[in-house]
Amino acid sequence: QVQLVQSGAEVKKPGSSVKVSCKASGGSFSSYAISWVRQAPGQGLEWMGGIIPMFTSSNYAQKFQGRVTITADESTTTAYMELSSLRSEDTALYFCARGRLGGYDSDFDYWGQGTLVTVSS
């Protein structure tokens, strides 16, 4: 059974960066995409980008290009999402999710528990 366990809640100042981790266990890590999806308070779901660990490149939503970096460490089966230049609108619950299919174009069958990132001065 695949499990995704995320790092704990963060409180950050505007203009700073945050890095959230997502530790995978069970199943194959390298060949399935791990995506990051965020949800602002009371709002819907927003896909930010993803990575297929066995490849070196990531796939980002245009909205977050230049501000988000998604990486993966195959040796520890952990994916990371770093978001920079934080602003109050980035306050949200951030989820990692595994693609059910082999490539980026996929629905998501396993999800982390979510990491709350609060941006406040």
Next chain:
Amino acid sequence: DIQMTQSPSTLSASVGDRVTITCRASQSITSWLAWYQQKPGKAPNLLIYKASTLQSGVPSRFSGSGSGTEFTLTISSLQPDDFATYYCQQYNSSPYTFGQGTKLEIK
């Protein structure tokens, strides 16, 4: 980007009711559509993928249909555990976009 529009935004229903939620895509996504259930503070749970395929472990009262630009999620007989928010998601092309959600409330 492909826009996904769900209707209604809120739906009030009773245990035992049959309910339908609609999701429309701004362009054809063939059958690359998923449905999720989400409860407050929890991660979404995959119910349906490829428009009509039931995810393993999901009760058979959930069903999906549609192709192209119009899709529906139907719950045949509402159970107390079904009161939640439902999202559709297209994975035809990046960025993978979600509908705004449909909150299913107890009448």
